[in-house]
Amino acid sequence: MAKMHKRHDKSDILIHWFNAVCWVLLLLTGVGLIQNPAIDPFGSGYPEAMRSLVGGGGNLLAIHEGIGLVWIAGFILYLIVNFRGARFFLAEVFSVSPARDMGWMLKKMVLMTLGPKPLKAMGMDPELPAQGFYNMGQKAFAQVSVAGGVVIAVTGVIMYLSDRTFGAEATGWVSWSIALHFIAVGLVFAGLLVHIYMAAISPEERPGFKSMFTGAVPDDYAKHHHRLWWEKAETEGEQPTE
Amino acid sequence: MAQQLAMVIDAAKCIDCKACVAACKVANDVPEDQFRNWIKPTQDVPAPGVLTARAKFQPGACMHCDNPTCVDACPTGATYKDPETGEVVIDDDLCIGCGNCIPACPYHARFRNAAKRKADKCNYCPERRAAGLPPACVDTCPTKARVFGDVNDPESEAGRLYRKNKGRLTRVAARTDTKPNMFYVGDPGDPTWGGEAVVPASMVAMKEAAPLVKGVVALSGLGVLAMLGRQFLAGNDSKEDRDG
Numbered sequence: 001m002a003k004m005h006k007r008h009d010k011s012d013i014l015i016h017w018f019n020a021v022c023w024v025l026l027l028l029t030g031v032g033l034i035q036n037p038a039i040d041p042f043g044s045g046y047p048e049a050m051r052s053l054v055g056g057g058g059n060l061l062a063i064h065e066g067i068g069l070v071w072i073a074g075f076i077l078y079l080i081v082n083f084r085g086a087r088f089f090l091a092e093v094f095s096v097s098p099a100r101d102m103g104w105m106l107k108k109m110v111l112m113t114l115g116p117k118p119l120k121a122m123g124m125d126p127e128l129p130a131q132g133f134y135n136m137g138q139k140a141f142a143q144v145s146v147a148g149g150v151v152i153a154v155t156g157v158i159m160y161l162s163d164r165t166f167g168a169e170a171t172g173w174v175s176w177s178i179a180l181h182f183i184a185v186g187l188v189f190a191g192l193l194v195h196i197y198m199a200a201i202s203p204e205e206r207p208g209f210k211s212m213f214t215g216a217v218p219d220d221y222a223k224h225h226h227r228l229w230w231e232k233a234e235t236e237g238e239q240p241t242e
Numbered sequence: 243m244a245q246q247l248a249m250v251i252d253a254a255k256c257i258d259c260k261a262c263v264a265a266c267k268v269a270n271d272v273p274e275d276q277f278r279n280w281i282k283p284t285q286d287v288p289a290p291g292v293l294t295a296r297a298k299f300q301p302g303a304c305m306h307c308d309n310p311t312c313v314d315a316c317p318t319g320a321t322y323k324d325p326e327t328g329e330v331v332i333d334d335d336l337c338i339g340c341g342n343c344i345p346a347c348p349y350h351a352r353f354r355n356a357a358k359r360k361a362d363k364c365n366y367c368p369e370r371r372a373a374g375l376p377p378a379c380v381d382t383c384p385t386k387a388r389v390f391g392d393v394n395d396p397e398s399e400a401g402r403l404y405r406k407n408k409g410r411l412t413r414v415a416a417r418t419d420t421k422p423n424m425f426y427v428g429d430p431g432d433p434t435w436g437g438e439a440v441v442p443a444s445m446v447a448m449k450e451a452a453p454l455v456k457g458v459v460a461l462s463g464l465g466v467l468a469m470l471g472r473q474f475l476a477g478n479d480s481k482e483d484r485d486g
Contacts, residue, residue: 058335171341
């Protein structure tokens with residue numbers, strides 16, 4: 001069997017798929033809660049269908065709130081179980097090396113949509129700058145998800161508490177929470193589309209996709225996609241898993 | 243024609259006894275210092291011995307408007323205009339009490355119920371109507387100044403009053419024309435006290451941001467389509483994963 005490099009802990013894999021399932025359910029229920037012609041993302045029909053499916057708007061709200069609280073609890077549990085992993089993740093995704101990473105991002109976008117020819121025509125080397133544990137695309141999406149996730153969770157809790165503990169003087173907070181919750185979800189969702197394509201559909205990231213189940217990637221994948229991480233692992237003598 | 247439940251009020255009959263206000267609070271368990279309905283004394287308040295002053299009283303409540311600005315301010319449809327009955331309804335299960343609808347009513351008919359922590363206003367007493375009774379304020383009015391019913395039904399008492407007085411009915415005018423369904427027969431005093439429908443800045447921001455958010459999602463979707471297109475056209479040339 002080829003040499004493998006460990007990439008994700010079991011708890012990392014678990015929180016990833018837990019987050020994915022929660023996101024799908026929260027998106028489906030949450031979009032059904034918006035019913036105002038000026039905002040309604042899919043236009044009329046969807047909120048009504050979702051509401052009748054679960055027996056009314058009140059039930060849909062209760063389901064959305066319930067899943068949302070489970071989602072937050074899941075992340076708190078993850079932080080308790082694997083705080084070191086979370087700290088490593090945050091340190092990696094928020095450390096950007098501007099020249100290297102911006103160059104990677106621009107070239108990658110051209111390569112993925114138009115191919116290497118336009119880069120060559122402009123006299124640029126289509127070879128991508130070497131990347132670390134995460135490439136800049138993964139970092140950008142992770143940054144949006146983390147920042148967006150915090151906004152979504154905090155505004156969600158404010159809305160949840162609105163008719164449970166808040167008085168009339170707090171409605172400004174609640175109303176702004178609704179707006180920010182909507183905007184944050186929209187922006188993370190935009191990134192999510194690219195994330196799903198890159199990770200699950202694009203053939204070249206297939207080993208990365210598999211590692212979100214097995215936790216490890218093959219040596220040649222690590223070498224070509226995450227060169228700086230691979231070099232560090234080689235020089236520091238990290239024990240590769242066989 | 244669909245129903246339009248409404249009130250036709252003979253202001254000349256109102257004696258400002260406030261029985262409607264008390265009955266509403268009792269029937270709907272409205273918290274202290276909060277009210278679903280009112281009687282506005284307008285202009286000259288009569289004083290003993292002064293013959294020039296003439297009492298004018300204007301009973302009111304949610305006017306279940308044809309152009310309900312409160313509904314436009316609600317992000318979830320927790321408040322909506324019922325197409326069957328013409329009522330403006332609040333779905334208590336869906337409302338989280340964000341307060342958007344409260345300044346959106348130019349008649350100040352809405353408030354945040356201090357006990358339920360949700361939007362509240364006149365709902366024409368659905369529990370009483372289900373039991374075959376008129377709304378509490380209408381039932382209790384000693385002079386029968388308040389008449390409730392479907393103004394689109396010529397057989398109903400409200401419909402008859404509405405038709406008979408069609409040319410001289412008064413509605414409360416506001417700076418935002420919401421087309422209220424509360425009609426006054428007789429002189430209700432100043433009918434121009436209605437204010438402006440104010441949509442909170444947060445709701446305006448959400449409405450303004452919506453097309454931008456959709457635009458970002460659409461752009462991202464286009465990017466994915468472009469990548470998919472290239473994947474199928476150019477094939478999988480991922481030779482880079484192989485060494486040597």
